[in-house]
Structures are given as structure tokens and as C-alpha cells.
Amino acid sequence: MISRIKRINAFITLGKFITDTTNEELIADWIDAAKSKNNWFTRGNVAMSLRAIATLYLNEEQLTAWAARYPEPASSQKIGVVMAGNIPAVGFHDALSVLISGHTLLVKPSSDDEMLIRALLNALTNIEPDFKKYIHFVERLNASDAYIATGSDNTARYFHYYFAKKPNIIRKNRTSVAVLTGNESTAELKGLGKDIFQYYGLGCRNVSKIYVPDGYDFTKLYESVEDMSGDYLNHHKYFNNYEYNKSIFLVNRVPHFDNGFLLITESKSLVSAISVLHYEKYVSLREVEALIAEDEDKIQCVVGIDEVNIPGILAPGSAQQPGLSDYADSVDTMAFLSAL
Incomplete structure (x- = not known):
């Protein structure tokens, strides 16, 4: 298993890589490739998503503190991740969680968002080559020891049927x-x-x-x-x-x-x-x-606004700025992974 500090440092470096102005041309190629596969992924939206990943997820102080909250798992497992593709790089948080935890990522990206996920994970392995044996793009997830799957209410029923025998997180429409x-x-x-x-x-x-x-x-x-x-x-x-x-x-x-x-x-x-x-x-x-x-x-x-007294309410304009601990469906992905 790659040491935790090496894992964290690789992701921090990835964040800096995304925002480094000397990489603007390469990042522009990523954005164009993503847009060519999905017309909803405008250049502005893809750039905004990448910037959010770099600043909200891969910030050194926040990433280090977030990872430190969770114990290392007893052993490295193969985690099958079925990703959504509704917004640019929406599956990146799951990939980050699996790899920061020390597990092996078996990733099935959405065809709507495959280009960005591949680009980000390829850049990560260039930064830390030891990650290569922990990241696998697959068509089938039979070899997985546990699953994280995101989809519609209909696909969730399918996921529950096929993944029921192993530990899983299955997310529906929200x-x-x-x-x-x-x-x-x-x-x-x-x-x-x-x-x-x-x-x-x-x-x-x-x-x-x-x-x-x-x-x-x-x-x-x-x-x-x-x-x-x-x-x-x-x-x-x-x-x-x-x-x-x-x-x-x-x-x-x-x-x-x-x-x-x-x-x-x-x-x-x-x-x-x-x-x-x-x-x-x-x-x-x-x-x-x-x-x-x-x-x-x-x-x-x-x-x-403040006068609406509902626990966890967000200020207007901040809904699309989730932090590392703002888990989808309020299910703590890292706690799930560290307990395997």
C-alpha cells in the first residue's frame, strides 16, 4: 500500500497542477475533450468544476485534516465505483475517497463524463506512478470487494440486486x-x-x-x-x-x-x-x-437565509460548493471505506 502521506501529497500536487497557469493549454485540451463528448459540458462549466476540485477538495490544509479523521483500513480492498455523469467530474470525490483510503479503484465512468475522469486520474499517476497499480478502468466490476454506485432510482434497484452480497453504498436521485x-x-x-x-x-x-x-x-x-x-x-x-x-x-x-x-x-x-x-x-x-x-x-x-431555521441550511449561492465532508446522500463514504 502506498503510504498515506504519499497519497495525500500526490493529490495536493494534482490540485496545484490544475491551477498552474503553465498547464493552461493542457487543461484547455481536457475541457475541449469533455465538451466534445457532452454538449452540456460547456467550457465555462468544466473549468468551474476543475477549479472547485482543486480549491475545495485538493487544498493541502483541508485534505490533510479530512484524511486524518479516518483510520487506515485493515487491508487494501478492490472498490468498484459506478460513476454518474450529470455534471463535469462528478465522480471525482468517490475516486479521491477510495484512493486516499488506500484501496484499489475499479472505476466504471459514465460515458457522459469519461474524458475528464480519465484525464484527472492519468495526471495523478504521472505525479505518483505507484498509483498505477491502484487505478483500473473496467467494464465489469465482478472482481470488486465492495461497491459505490450512483444512478437514478431505476438503476439503484438494479445495483441493489447485483451488489447486495457485498458491502455497498448505492445512491439514488436527489x-x-x-x-x-x-x-x-x-x-x-x-x-x-x-x-x-x-x-x-x-x-x-x-x-x-x-x-x-x-x-x-x-x-x-x-x-x-x-x-x-x-x-x-x-x-x-x-x-x-x-x-x-x-x-x-x-x-x-x-x-x-x-x-x-x-x-x-x-x-x-x-x-x-x-x-x-x-x-x-x-x-x-x-x-x-x-x-x-x-x-x-x-x-x-x-x-x-439565516431566518430560516433548518439544520445544515446553506447560504444562497453556495449549493454548488461542497466541501470534502459534504457527502452525497449524507452517507459518509470515508467511514464506509475505512471500516472495510
Whole structure:
């Protein structure tokens, strides 16, 4: 097993490699390769994701402190990881967790995000060649001793069936919500706009539904996000979704608000279509707290201002900035890996 300090130092060096301006041309090649495979992966979004990995995950102080919280496993195991591909490099945290723990990574990347994951792990092995025998891209995960799999609710049923005999973490669909009071500043509503729109709303940390007080006026929210329109009106896949959903609303006479690139409609459903934001009215914040508690296993994070007293609530604009300990589905991946 590679020593823990060598593992940590390799990842710290990878973080510095990503942000080193002398590597800009190579990183640009990564970004172009990712975009060529997935039209949702715009250059701006891929660059933003890589920057977040370098600064939020591979920061020396934070990475060292995070790894130190967990004991070394009794022995190195083969961990099969089925990665999602909804946003750029979304599976990197699982790869990092497996390798920092001292285990062998058997990775099955999503076809939507294979280029970035390969580029990052290839760069890691260039930095620390000893990692080569601990990283394997595979089509089948039969040789795994344990599994981490991320997918839809449907694929989760498949994962439960095939992976049930070995230790596993299986993640399903999740989404995020925001609780508004009407007292939000323009800056806070702009931050909420980022939580809604970043990565075109495709991430589990994207806000797809807002809870608003009865009689809420959406004008200020729309005015606060108006300057974001260019990024979405000019992206053909997003705009096609917007026009399709708008036509469905009009044909079916579904009441909705529309600012030309975001449709807002009342619905009890947590998950909304691309370009659509759901809202639900409330009378008291206690009512919202109860609704969120009921759907706890379907919600990744909750966004709101300080007066919304919900444990773990995130400030508007920070939903897409998870730290190392912000585990998907609130399942501690590192604790799982260290106990194997």
C-alpha cells in the first residue's frame, strides 16, 4: 500500500497542477475533450468544476485534516465505483475517497463524463506512478470487494440486486430546494440563481423547487437573475428544453411565470424539468420544516437565509460548493471505506 502521506501529497500536487497557469493549454485540451463528448459540458462549466476540485477538495490544509479523521483500513480492498455523469467530474470525490483510503479503484465512468475522469486520474499517476497499480478502468466490476454506485432510482434497484452480497453504498436521485421568506436581498437572490442554473440544473445540488410565503411576488427573483439569460438563451440544448416545456404549459393551460428563459410553476413535486422551477406556497416556516423532513431522503441540500431555521441550511449561492465532508446522500463514504 502506498503510504498515506504519499497519497495525500500526490493529490495536493494534482490540485496545484490544475491551477498552474503553465498547464493552461493542457487543461484547455481536457475541457475541449469533455465538451466534445457532452454538449452540456460547456467550457465555462468544466473549468468551474476543475477549479472547485482543486480549491475545495485538493487544498493541502483541508485534505490533510479530512484524511486524518479516518483510520487506515485493515487491508487494501478492490472498490468498484459506478460513476454518474450529470455534471463535469462528478465522480471525482468517490475516486479521491477510495484512493486516499488506500484501496484499489475499479472505476466504471459514465460515458457522459469519461474524458475528464480519465484525464484527472492519468495526471495523478504521472505525479505518483505507484498509483498505477491502484487505478483500473473496467467494464465489469465482478472482481470488486465492495461497491459505490450512483444512478437514478431505476438503476439503484438494479445495483441493489447485483451488489447486495457485498458491502455497498448505492445512491439514488436527489435534488435540492430553497426556502424563501420575501426578505432576501438582490445579492442573495442572485446567489439563488446560481444554485438554480449552474450546470444547467443537472446536479443533485441544484435547486429545483422553492418554498415561498403565500402571496410571494416573483418579480424581484426574476429581476435578480435577468443578467444570467445570455448563457441559457444561447445554449441550444437548454433553450430547446425551455421552448418544449413552455409549449407543454401553454397547450395544457398550466399557470406559470415566464421571463424568457426560466419557467416557474406551482407543484408539489421536488424534481422539475430543465428550464423549469417548481414552487409551493406556505403559511408558516414550521409547515415547510415538516415538508422538508418528510422528504429528507430525496433532498440533497436546503438553501435559505439565516431566518430560516433548518439544520445544515446553506447560504444562497453556495449549493454548488461542497466541501470534502459534504457527502452525497449524507452517507459518509470515508467511514464506509475505512471500516472495510
